[in-house]
Amino acid sequence: MRKLIQEFLQEEKGIAVVGTARNGEDALTKIQLLRPDVLTMDVQMPVLNGLESLKKIMENQPLPVIMLASSTKEGAEDTLKAMDYGAVDFISKPSGTISLDLYKVKKELVEKVYAAAGAVPRKQDKFSSHPLIERSVKHQKNNKALQEQVSKNKENGQQFPLGVCKKVVLIGTSTGGPRALQKVISHLPWDFPAPVVIVQHMPAGFTQSLASRLHDISPLIVKEAEHEEKLQSGTVYIAPGGYHVSFSQSGHAVEIILTKEPPRAGHRPSIDVMLESAAKLKNIKKIVVIMTGMGTDGSKGLVQLTHRDLIGVIAEAKETCVVHGMPKAAVATGLVNEVIPLPLIAKKIVEYLEDEG
Template structure:
């Protein structure tokens, strides 16, 4: 099997050496070159044709964001960003994902992280995952974002589906969405198309570390009709609001009198994830008073599949999965579809419309 060819871009020689050592220890990959600024990176991407680029956000001459934009327009290649955990770093990372980065790693202690070994395993797995990314879809999303003015959907003409007894249910509904690699852009495609009059609260688990989900929520809120916020302990869930699970905390629901409220906890990660989609889905499955629309979108692995089984066992649920065609990584949707419990498989641009068909 041919090895994954990686180009390392970082202005610190120490960091370049550290990253190279970590990656070359893995038999699946080989480092074909390195670059110390964005200008150098663009030349080497064209010359060396790597399968994946690791790209530092903060660099002289041409920073990581500007270099990423050029790479995605001149020689589209899967990119894993390395960023700091500062507020500015988080905002830049969310921006980088919008410009086409496949994923990101946070440096544990700033630009030169002597303790980078803490994220060694994560770095290796994210590079492997990026090598499998649907680069055509990343390029397509980029061109769509440049060339289209966001169109508001007219949901008044949508016919409810007849295929599911779900529609016979009057009463309360809940939308729960799970996603991972490629998720921020998929969420933008879906959430910005939901009307503020949506007759349900929306819960989201996006695999991300602490500090980044807030920036994601702020960005999506600025682009959407619905209100988007990072979920907080005790929030009473409201229709027309999207609650994004904070990085590092599982999102569950609990009754507070007659109201449903957000409960956040630090119970152990599930399959390496906290927040985990499975945990949110399982918590939602216990709410017999609500009908649920569950959505599983792009991401590595199978998080959400066990939770989907639980949802279907215990309640009235419609399950939607993102199609292989538009998934950046077709892991989570594929695992969900394999259960034969998914009712609709849709391209990402049609998911909001499908949600509204059931709401």
């Protein structure tokens, strides 16, 4: 696998492979000597595994790291940990731990190495706090009555009248998204009065782990979206990897529709597909949030939404993005109302909903 990756990257005129390492310990030594711009690293390695190596790299000499991971449940959980530790992105190995058919992800590998070269590596917990956010979270954690209500809501799986959807929050993100989503979703209040639908560019096998992780750290119910499931306020829906998310409406009842239509600009799920479908929802107010990610997904869908139905459009500020491509493209449409750093996005979403009444 190491030989295949080296060959794939050396075929690119704009990429020079300055070295390879047999294991995590070897990698730490060679990083010091060779000073690479980007590192690709397997989660599973001998001597010192990918997660432990990544921790040391981000503590001592942060650089953009792309992880290779298997789509098993354990592999997906390890990948999300890697994102927490500061990895820029990951690639799912096509056929398990030893994937000799890596040619299937060659194009993705090359694209992500180029994107990572311009990415800003973040140490763990960078931009994770802000005084306004900290006060809100502290209040929720220390309020026993709130905690009991959160537990009750999650046990019952229902908090608001079923089948009534008057507002919806639509979030799109890609490179750096799993970590960014933790900072937003965990800071939304337990009585959040709208459903949240998220498209995170991820392959099948990883989005369920992302949903579980967000559910554990959030006051809200967070789940992987299901076909023909009705949107429910106080619930966060993650688009499953490998499926587009669109919507079907009957009055104020809105259902999620999952499809296997061809990828859009290489993505399935696609933010554009979600927003284009949301544009057809009548008498339902929308908040759109475009966060860190490479490319332009979301900008075409954004222009389909009418000002009449938009409460607000938020783009993540460049200083907190791992890759600024998607928010930059959204801003270029002229439709973005707020460009704000990651720690303030949850607060701004709540403000929009409160102002709307």
